[in-house]
Amino acid sequence: MRSRIDDPIRPGAGRLPFATLVRAVALVALGLLVLAAATRPGLAAGATPSLRGDVVVSGDVVRFGDLVADAPADAAATPVFHAPALGAIGTIQVARILMTAQALGIEGVATAGREEVTVTRAARRVGQDAIAAALAAQVAEAAGLPAHEIEIAFDGTPPTLLVAPDVAEPVAIADLAYDPATRRFSGAAYIGPHAAERRAQAPVSGVARRVVEVAVLVREIPRGEAVSASDYRIERRPVELTPADARLDALALEERVARRTLTAGAALRQGDLxxxxxxxxxDVVLMLYERGALTLTLRGRARQAGARGDVIDVENPVSERILxxxxxxxxxVRVGPAFAGRVAALAQ
Known part of the structure; x- marks a missing residue:
């Protein structure tokens, strides 16, 4: 929805609220404009002032030069209308612009037949993600938890903040109230150098849930097959509904294979591997002993199954000795130094 923003700026008037677009805008005091026009040099030869068309402004006032091209420098810098509220759109009747030009001593502004000009106030929209991150950090600090384990669910429509494009301060939270029992929170999100100097603010409320990351399989994994990062997607789930060995940070995938066939869509657990x-x-195995330049090998038979790092019993089929x-x-398999003499004896 567009609003008219072409009421005059009167001498001594205070700055109008940005949210009230229909009251915002107008001409600088007529007497000052006439005085400026009387002392201004004429336009450069061949320069014909003309409407710029629909414009975007970044400040809280619209200057004559924002609306009219090729105006004298002092006229171009003159504030003539208040800008719409941040992110809003307003309209100015071309007749008002021509009246302003006349008061500034400028005639013959080319309008290309336009009847009104649209003015958009530039703004940067800070969305719910940035606000949720600021809330999660503060709730996590209050609860003694890592911030990445806090997920924010807002009540109703998620809040947003509008600020000028050049505002760089991060989102901050004021007046936070958090109940660990119900996990509900309330407070105010704002942007500004200090809580007392807020450039934008919005009330916030909702639930701060503790979540953990889990690996959810995207395909079936046959028994005995290794699981790679491409086989799962990461989801965040409530910690109270997640088994301890299903947490992503509890999974050890290196040199692990599926203990049984794993179905797609299931959360991967350490016990599945x-x-x-x-x-x-x-099995007939190669027994290896190394010490410095000395290397001894001997064939033996495994009395037990084993994975990498397991210590198992191995039998020499000839002597039937076990080590x-x-x-x-x-x-x-590798035989340790304590067994070197036995290996040497078996090798004879």
Whole structure:
């Protein structure tokens, strides 16, 4: 919806509220304009003032030069109308602009047949994501939790803040009230250097839920197959509904395979995974002993299955002696220094 913004700016009048577009705008005191016109040099030869068309302004006033091109410098800098509210659109009747030009001593402004000009006040919209992040940080501090574990759900329509494009201050929260039992919050989101100097503000209320990230499978994983990052998407779920071993930060995927067939859409749990067996029971394995330049190897038979890092019993089929060895690869085990003498004896 557009509003008229072509009421005159009168001498001694205070600045009009931005939200009241129909009251905002107009000409600078007629006497001052006439005086300025009387002392201004004429237009440069060949320069014909003309309407710029629909315009966008960043300040809280519309200057003559915002509306009319090729105006003398002092006239172009003259504030003539109040701008609409931040992010709003207003209209100015061309007849009003021509009256202003005449008061400034400028004749013959080309209008191209237009009857009104649209003025848009530039603004930067700060959305719910930035406001929710500021709220999550403050609620997390109050609750003694990491900010990334707080998810904000606003009551009703999520709030937004409008500020001038050059305003760089981050969103801040004032008067926060938070109830850990119900997890409800209320307060005010604002942008400004200090709470007492707010450039924009909006009341906020809602629920601050604690959530954790989980890995949700996007495809079926057959038993024995490894899970990679492309096999799941990350979702945030309420912590009270999430098993401890389903939290993303609790998952260890390296050198893990599916313990059983895992279905798409299920949350991945650490219990769904196991380390792949590199040695099976009764496998013939290579026993390896290394010490400095000395390397001893011997074939043996695994008495147990094992994954990487497991210590299993290995039997020499000839002597039937049993020793312990660490699984270090497919079909390969390492015998520690304590067993060096036994390995050397078995190798003879």
């Amino acid at each position: 196991e380390r792949p067996m590199l040695v099976s029971r009764n 312990q060895a660490e699984v270090i690869g497919p079909g390969t």
